[in-house]
Amino acid sequence: MPRFYHDDPAWSDVEPIAQDDGGPNPLAAIAYTDEYSEAMGYLRAVMANNEYSERVLSLTEHIITMNPAHYTVWLYRARALEQTDTSLADEIAWLNPTALMHLKNYQIWHHRQTIIDRLGSPDGEADFIATMLGQDSKNYHVWSYRQWLVKRFGIFDDKELAWTESMIEEDVRNNSAWNHRWFLVVGGRGGQGVSEDIVKREIEYAQTAIRKAPQNESPWNYLRGIIRHAKLPTSTVKSFILAFADLEKPDEVYSSHALDLLADIYIEENKKDKAMKVLDLLANKYDPIRAHYWNYRKGLLEETGAVG
Amino acid sequence: MSLVSGPGRGGMTAIPAELQLFVDKHVRYIQSLDTRKDELEYWLTEHLRLNGLYWGLTALHLLGHPDALPRQEIIGFVLSCLHGNGGFGAAPGHDAHILYTVSGVQILATLNAFDELEERVKDGRKKIGQYIADLQDPETGTFAGDEWGERDTRFLYGALNALSLMNLLHLVNVDKAVEYVQSCANFDGAYGTRPGAESHAGQVFTCVGALTIAGRLDLVDQDKLGAWLSERQLKNGGLNGRPEKKEDVCYSWWVMSSLAMLNKLHWIDGKKLTSFILQCQDPEGGGLADRPGDMVDVFHTVFGLAGLSLLKYPGLAEVDPV
Ligand SMILES: [Zn+2]
Numbered sequence: 001m002p003r004f005y006h007d008d009p010a011w012s013d014v015e016p017i018a019q020d021d022g023g024p025n026p027l028a029a030i031a032y033t034d035e036y037s038e039a040m041g042y043l044r045a046v047m048a049n050n051e052y053s054e055r056v057l058s059l060t061e062h063i064i065t066m067n068p069a070h071y072t073v074w075l076y077r078a079r080a081l082e083q084t085d086t087s088l089a090d091e092i093a094w095l096n097p098t099a100l101m102h103l104k105n106y107q108i109w110h111h112r113q114t115i116i117d118r119l120g121s122p123d124g125e126a127d128f129i130a131t132m133l134g135q136d137s138k139n140y141h142v143w144s145y146r147q148w149l150v151k152r153f154g155i156f157d158d159k160e161l162a163w164t165e166s167m168i169e170e171d172v173r174n175n176s177a178w179n180h181r182w183f184l185v186v187g188g189r190g191g192q193g194v195s196e197d198i199v200k201r202e203i204e205y206a207q208t209a210i211r212k213a214p215q216n217e218s219p220w221n222y223l224r225g226i227i228r229h230a231k232l233p234t235s236t237v238k239s240f241i242l243a244f245a246d247l248e249k250p251d252e253v254y255s256s257h258a259l260d261l262l263a264d265i266y267i268e269e270n271k272k273d274k275a276m277k278v279l280d281l282l283a284n285k286y287d288p289i290r291a292h293y294w295n296y297r298k299g300l301l302e303e304t305g306a307v308g
Numbered sequence: 309m310s311l312v313s314g315p316g317r318g319g320m321t322a323i324p325a326e327l328q329l330f331v332d333k334h335v336r337y338i339q340s341l342d343t344r345k346d347e348l349e350y351w352l353t354e355h356l357r358l359n360g361l362y363w364g365l366t367a368l369h370l371l372g373h374p375d376a377l378p379r380q381e382i383i384g385f386v387l388s389c390l391h392g393n394g395g396f397g398a399a400p401g402h403d404a405h406i407l408y409t410v411s412g413v414q415i416l417a418t419l420n421a422f423d424e425l426e427e428r429v430k431d432g433r434k435k436i437g438q439y440i441a442d443l444q445d446p447e448t449g450t451f452a453g454d455e456w457g458e459r460d461t462r463f464l465y466g467a468l469n470a471l472s473l474m475n476l477l478h479l480v481n482v483d484k485a486v487e488y489v490q491s492c493a494n495f496d497g498a499y500g501t502r503p504g505a506e507s508h509a510g511q512v513f514t515c516v517g518a519l520t521i522a523g524r525l526d527l528v529d530q531d532k533l534g535a536w537l538s539e540r541q542l543k544n545g546g547l548n549g550r551p552e553k554k555e556d557v558c559y560s561w562w563v564m565s566s567l568a569m570l571n572k573l574h575w576i577d578g579k580k581l582t583s584f585i586l587q588c589q590d591p592e593g594g595g596l597a598d599r600p601g602d603m604v605d606v607f608h609t610v611f612g613l614a615g616l617s618l619l620k621y622p623g624l625a626e627v628d629p630v
């Protein structure tokens with residue numbers, strides 16, 4: 001049901017301000033629908049008076065429900081929250097359904113972050129995130145927010161890792177979940193080294209995922225990232241790769257990514273002819289859409305003049 | 309994104325029907341966008357008004373119809389979004405934010421209207437430059453979007469882009485900004501919104517764009533990033549923005565312009581991508597959608613056209629990848 005302010009006694013002291021469109025300008029001429037237009041008029045009026053009150057919170061709530069992308073309203077609401085002594089927990093309780101209604105909106109996340117930061121506790125956030133990811137398991141804002149929580153409250157623990165694993169298990173192609181795993185194990189730890197055991201565990205973890213879906217880009221990137229981070233040679237995973245791509249069996253290749261790494265291994269081993277053959281398979285048969293890229297790699301190899 | 313040359317060559321007689329670009333329809337579509345003020349949708353997207361104007365204007369330049377929107381009125385509208393502090397809001401009465409400030413500057417640059425700015429607003433350029441410069445965090449080098457403080461590599465790129473259009477880059481610490489961009493590089497060779505955030509083609513564009521403006525592409529692992537970017541092409545020719553996501557016309561721009569800045573545009577299959585973009589046109593009402601069959605909008609229209617321009621589609625003006 002639409003809500004209006006002009007006959008609401010709680011607002012009788014406020015004269016709404018019509019939109020100033022910068023003069024007689026057809027590009028900005030105005031024809032709002034009544035409800036939105038009226039609410040905005042009252043918002044302009046309270047903003048002109050710097051009013052921060054309960055009713056301002058309810059007005060901004062109303063406008064956000066109609067148009068959550070209006071960033072000025074969020075900004076003003078955030079200030080009103082600071083100036084009134086509204087319960088921050090109530091604000092979060094209101095934000096939950098609002099975020100669920102507007103999955104693509106990003107102002108909500110910044111707003112939430114500011115409030116949780118002030119509350120000083122991540123309690124309940126994991127459940128809410130689970131609900132959000134239930135709607136869209138790759139929502140960029142939600143994953144960024146999760147990273148912020150981990151960092152802000154130092155939650156680099158086994159529970160967080162187990163949760164990330166459950167997300168990958170649910171969908172092994174969820175690149176956001178893979179990125180979160182990297183953040184927990186390597187990236188978020190501020191350049192701290194990763195122990196040999198953990199490197200081994202991560203290599204195995206990526207390999208298990210690859211076996212489930214050999215053409216899935218995410219675990220391959222992850223595997224490569226770990227090997228590179230640990231400064232290991234690519235040949236560390238040679239036998240694993242040969243199960244997916246082997247020059248002896250050029251018709252039974254299960255993953256173009258395996259071929260890609262196999263080329264790296266042959267380059268490492270100074271086997272230029274074999275590397276060329278692998279790159280040919282990619283350019284001509286297994287990834288022809290990127291033929292120019294694979295031919296570029298061949299060109300690099302020719303320049304180096306490694307012996308085959 | 310800005311334009312490097314005037315209207316294109318025209319003449320599309322040799323192009324088969326399924327590869328047609330409906331230039332006139334697109335021009336009319338963009339002109340019509342501003343006549344829909346009786347629809348609520350128009351007002352609910354008010355927070356995109358200035359960006360939308362920039363997208364529409366750029367699309368018209370690409371299509372070789374730069375005068376299809378009235379220049380004086382656009383300048384009037386843009387300046388009505390300018391606040392006393394030097395920042396632009398999305399529309400009159402909206403708070404200043406870096407994203408709109410960048411669009412405002414880009415529109416003025418496209419229209420060659422910096423002189424008019426100075427005539428109407430004393431020291432206009434300097435004020436805008438200072439507004440942007442004040443949003444830089446002196447410690448990390450990154451930029452906030454507004455006084456609210458949210459940070460995103462989009463803001464950093466926008467800041468450098470707008471400042472360089474006004475020849476005011478010296479107002480900020482470019483080296484610090486470059487350092488921050490590099491801290492957003494990920495293990496897969498690409499970039500995210502913040503350090504640690506997932507790689508995303510849109511964010512790659514902003515980071516590579518910022519490094520290009522700063523003259524520091526030497527910091528990028530170009531082969532690795534190029535490989536990640538070319539991996540974005542799917543069998544149907546379209547490009548996605550992250551691994552295992554759907555194709556979308558707007559990524560034609562983010563991915564291709566990044567590849568162009570790295571001189572690796574040929575690493576994707578241009579023919580397949582061209583035909584994917586063309587399938588996203590509405591041949592009746594004009595405009596492009598994110599993928600075939602969806603609703604068109606001005607955002608996907610301009611990025612589709614800019615993509616086609618990078619692919620050297622005949623008749624389109626040339627676009628600068630930065
Ligand atoms: Zn899109």
